[in-house]
Amino acid sequence: xxxxLLWKRIWKHKIFYLFMVPGIVWFFLFSYVPLYxxxxxxxDFMYSGGFSGSPWAGLxxxxxxxxxxxxxxxxxxxxxxSMLKLLIGFSMPIILAILLNEVRNLKFKKTVxxxxxxxxxxxxxxxxxxxxRLLTPYGGPINDLLASFGMERIQFLYNTTxxxxxxxxxxxxxxxxxxxxxxxAAIAGIDQQLYEAAKIxxxxxxxxxxxxxxxxxxxxxxxLFILSVGSLMSAGYEQLLLLNGPSTASIGSVLDVHVINSxxxxxxxxxxxxxxxxxxxxxLILILTVNRLSRKxxxxxxx
Amino acid sequence: xxxxxxxxxxxxxxxxxxxxxxxxxxxNNNESSGSDKPSDGSTTGKEVTLKVLHNWNGSTGADVDxxxxxxxxxxxxxxxxxxxxxxxxxVEKVNAIFATQDLPDIYTGPAWGGELDGIIKAAxxxxxxxxxxxxxxxxxxxxxxxxENVPPALYDKAIxxxxxxxxxxxxxxxxxxxxxxxxxxxxxxxxxxxxxxGVDPQSVKTKDDLYNFLKKIKDAELSESGMPVxxxxxxxxxxxxxxxxxxxxxxxxxxKGDGSLDHVFMTKAYEDYSLYYRxxxxxxxxxxxxxxxxxxxxxxxxxxxxxxxxAAHYPAILDASKDYVKAHPGSxxxxxxxLDRAGAEPNRPADLSIQGNxxxxxxxxxxxxxxxxxxxxxxxxxxGFMLARYGVQGVHWDMENGKPVAKKEWFDKFxxxxxxxxxxxxxxxxxxxxxxxxxxINSVGGGDIWADQTRxxxxxxxxxxxxxxGISVISAYNPGDxxxxxxxxxxxxxxxxRIGDVWKEAIFTKSDEAALKVINDLRGQINNTGYSEAIKYxxxxxxxxxxxxxxxxx
Numbered sequence: 001x002x003x004x005l006l007w008k009r010i011w012k013h014k015i016f017y018l019f020m021v022p023g024i025v026w027f028f029l030f031s032y033v034p035l036y037x038x039x040x041x042x043x044d045f046m047y048s049g050g051f052s053g054s055p056w057a058g059l060x061x062x063x064x065x066x067x068x069x070x071x072x073x074x075x076x077x078x079x080x081x082s083m084l085k086l087l088i089g090f091s092m093p094i095i096l097a098i099l100l101n102e103v104r105n106l107k108f109k110k111t112v113x114x115x116x117x118x119x120x121x122x123x124x125x126x127x128x129x130x131x132x133r134l135l136t137p138y139g140g141p142i143n144d145l146l147a148s149f150g151m152e153r154i155q156f157l158y159n160t161t162x163x164x165x166x167x168x169x170x171x172x173x174x175x176x177x178x179x180x181x182x183x184x185a186a187i188a189g190i191d192q193q194l195y196e197a198a199k200i201x202x203x204x205x206x207x208x209x210x211x212x213x214x215x216x217x218x219x220x221x222x223x224l225f226i227l228s229v230g231s232l233m234s235a236g237y238e239q240l241l242l243l244n245g246p247s248t249a250s251i252g253s254v255l256d257v258h259v260i261n262s263x264x265x266x267x268x269x270x271x272x273x274x275x276x277x278x279x280x281x282x283x284l285i286l287i288l289t290v291n292r293l294s295r296k297x298x299x300x301x302x303x
Numbered sequence: 304x305x306x307x308x309x310x311x312x313x314x315x316x317x318x319x320x321x322x323x324x325x326x327x328x329x330x331n332n333n334e335s336s337g338s339d340k341p342s343d344g345s346t347t348g349k350e351v352t353l354k355v356l357h358n359w360n361g362s363t364g365a366d367v368d369x370x371x372x373x374x375x376x377x378x379x380x381x382x383x384x385x386x387x388x389x390x391x392x393x394v395e396k397v398n399a400i401f402a403t404q405d406l407p408d409i410y411t412g413p414a415w416g417g418e419l420d421g422i423i424k425a426a427x428x429x430x431x432x433x434x435x436x437x438x439x440x441x442x443x444x445x446x447x448x449x450x451e452n453v454p455p456a457l458y459d460k461a462i463x464x465x466x467x468x469x470x471x472x473x474x475x476x477x478x479x480x481x482x483x484x485x486x487x488x489x490x491x492x493x494x495x496x497x498x499x500x501g502v503d504p505q506s507v508k509t510k511d512d513l514y515n516f517l518k519k520i521k522d523a524e525l526s527e528s529g530m531p532v533x534x535x536x537x538x539x540x541x542x543x544x545x546x547x548x549x550x551x552x553x554x555x556x557x558x559k560g561d562g563s564l565d566h567v568f569m570t571k572a573y574e575d576y577s578l579y580y581r582x583x584x585x586x587x588x589x590x591x592x593x594x595x596x597x598x599x600x601x602x603x604x605x606x607x608x609x610x611x612x613x614a615a616h617y618p619a620i621l622d623a624s625k626d627y628v629k630a631h632p633g634s635x636x637x638x639x640x641x642l643d644r645a646g647a648e649p650n651r652p653a654d655l656s657i658q659g660n661x662x663x664x665x666x667x668x669x670x671x672x673x674x675x676x677x678x679x680x681x682x683x684x685x686x687g688f689m690l691a692r693y694g695v696q697g698v699h700w701d702m703e704n705g706k707p708v709a710k711k712e713w714f715d716k717f718x719x720x721x722x723x724x725x726x727x728x729x730x731x732x733x734x735x736x737x738x739x740x741x742x743x744i745n746s747v748g749g750g751d752i753w754a755d756q757t758r759x760x761x762x763x764x765x766x767x768x769x770x771x772x773g774i775s776v777i778s779a780y781n782p783g784d785x786x787x788x789x790x791x792x793x794x795x796x797x798x799x800x801r802i803g804d805v806w807k808e809a810i811f812t813k814s815d816e817a818a819l820k821v822i823n824d825l826r827g828q829i830n831n832t833g834y835s836e837a838i839k840y841x842x843x844x845x846x847x848x849x850x851x852x853x854x855x856x857x
Binding site: 132 | 392394395397398399401402404417420421424425428429430528529530531533591592594595600604609794796797800804807808810811821824825827828831
């Protein structure tokens with residue numbers, strides 16, 4: 001396509017492109033402009049010098065991170081928690097979307113859908129406070145229920161035995177509804193004639209899901225999976241900041257919280273930027289690798 | 304036609320969205336701090352509004368902009384103060400304001416820890432106004448900064464000058480011994496619970512006594528509102544359950560036996576201390592949520608009567624237990640001990656670090672430095688001190704026979720108002736109190752005229768029990784202030800900052816071996832980041848100087 005043809009096409013669909021502008025501006029301001037600040041990972045950040053006037057420090061802060069006695073533990077914990085969230089949490093919104101698609105009672109379907117979105121809009125601090133109230137062994141309703149059945153009270157929170165279950169479970173509960181929206185939209189886009197044809201061929205509900213619905217959302221699922229892999233180096237700082245305590249620090253300390261603590265609490269801005277940049281670089285490598293593999297084996301890819 | 308309308312509407316919506324995004328992204332710095340110039344364009348005694356950051360987590364101000372006290376301050380100095388109170392970590396706030404350059408005109412906050420380090424860093428990097436040549440015009444401020452009115456190590460570290468220039472104003476250091484505040488940190492037990500288990504709180508002296516005492520409470524299987532009573536608890540983030548440390552060592556830097564100092568974390572005493580607390584946690588004697596809870600949750604437990612022994616300073620315990628005690632007479636928290644102190648003679652007075660609590664600085668973005676100094680100098684005067692603490696003379700209090708006396712009408716109103724809001728709305732108990740120069744509450748103020756007499760009596764009773772030998776104010780050098788000046792400190796500090804967190808991790812481990820491993824891992828990191836050179840520097844610089852060897856929380 002020649003350049004003039006391209007511009008003609010863009011002009012023809014100018015309204016749609018105009019709709020993209022706020023999004024592009026947002027990305028430019030909040031995702032591209034801050035890239036300028038990456039340089040502080042290679043500088044000794046000083047208040048007086050700012051981003052560009054502070055003296056160069058080379059790879060000093062990257063070395064400090066790799067010399068830090070818990071760097072391996074932090075990377076391991078981050079990847080492990082993210083993997084668990086990805087492996088268990090990734091399929092849940094798909095299952096919810098398929099289940100909702102099978103519900104015929106529209107009122108019930110809308111109610112469930114709305115209720116499943118709600119937790120997404122509740123901040124982690126509220127979610128964790130609720131969990132503390134519900135799960136405490138000192139008068140929490142869950143433990144009261146266990147006790148009424150003659151069972152032992154359990155310290156669910158800040159306990160290494162229950163840590164991963166709590167982290168993954170609460171993450172799924174909070175995000176399942178929101179993450180299912182895109183799958184519900186994808187399912188809605190599947191040609192109804194395919195279902196009718198499947199029915200004529202004698203396919204039941206499960207066969208229709210297997211042969212029509214799942215292939216119909218496959219591409220979306222693969223793309224979202226590739227994007228999710230990009231966040232493997234990020235386990236979610238708000239949740240871990242609140243749900244990790246001294247008793248679970250050995251398995252719950254992650255890079256995101258380390259960055260926040262180093263940067264904001266200790267004022268080691270350059271060090272925090274270096275660790276953050278390390279996370280981002282690894283994430284980019286992961287996305288590129290998975291994207292390439294996906295293109296090779298499933299012919300679906302981001303680019 | 305419809306299509307055209309649709310097109311136009313779509314375009315309008317897009318433009319509106321884009322505009323909204325851009326407007327949303329634009330800063331709005333002018334709103335909070337006024338213009339960059341004084342309101343009337345002058346810098347000499349005219350009216351100006353200054354933004355003051357009061358960097359104390361949870362501190363609050365008045366509901367009204369102009370209180371009676373603020374009005375008098377405006378009349379005297381021409382300055383209207385617009386307050387910004389911190390909600391969240393003070394250290395994070397210091398680092399954030401300088402990193403983002405969202406600076407107030409005046410900053411006041413803790414005179415210790417990471418907050419003070421952040422201010423010193425800001426001074427070194429020209430973020431603050433140099434007061435050295437200005438102080439001669441402001442005698443009240445100069446007095447607060449005089450060498451004799453500042454603890455020596457703190458004077459050397461910051462107040463006396465950073466790179467030879469004076470930036471920091473030191474606030475609330477006791478002007479005389481009479482003004483020294485002993486917060487009476489300790490372990491306090493509910494009297495009714497001590498009676499129930501039949502143990503006299505004053506018979507608890509040693510580490511073993513304390514452990515057995517808590518064990519007895521646990522074994523009694525007491526319950527309140529259908530929930531088990533927790534033997535030992537504290538407030539937010541574990542404050543201050545760890546204060547049994549004084550039974551294990553004298554102070555953070557201990558004599559190795561050859562006259563040289565070592566940080567206590569590197570010693571066996573620290574291991575014993577950690578294992579002692581590990582035992583308390585593993586046997587259910589210490590609230591496992593103590594380190595992750597917030598103050599509202601801690602207060603709820605106390606209000607429900609679920610904590611038998613509390614570790615903190617006494618005013619906090621009296622405040623938190625007020626409601627429960629009112630509903631359950633005889634359930635007051637009373638002091639345990641006094642507990643033995645490691646290495647201290649039984650007749651040794653309590654060594655307390657009694658010092659100022661605030662440093663105040665004028666930032667480089669201050670729109671009127673003279674006005675800021677005028678304000679600070681007035682507040683540091685006796686008149687300003689009395690105004691910020693007691694309110695307006697003739698309105699809230701009168702001078703009778705040379706002594707301030709509260710007006711009964713206001714005393715009754717303030718006493719009846721358990722929220723404290725009324726007092727704040729009159730302009731007292733807000734940020735001004737943090738900027739009144741040296742603490743003269745007894746020597747000049749004749750004793751707090753608003754103090755609750757019942758509370759004073761409880762404090763006096765606790766003082767008699769916990770301070771049988773009186774107190775001794777620490778005036779010697781603190782090695783912690785000296786090591787912070789060592790060349791290795793930049794790399795060592797992040798490791799040393801981990802000590803508190805590692806202690807908490809250690810006491811929650813499943814075995815003593817695991818606890819020691821957690822401690823030893825950090826010791827390795829501390830050694831790898833320059834500890835031996837830094838402690839050598841500290842020992843060399845403290846040669847011939849009197850060093851703090853005993854200290855108790857205050």
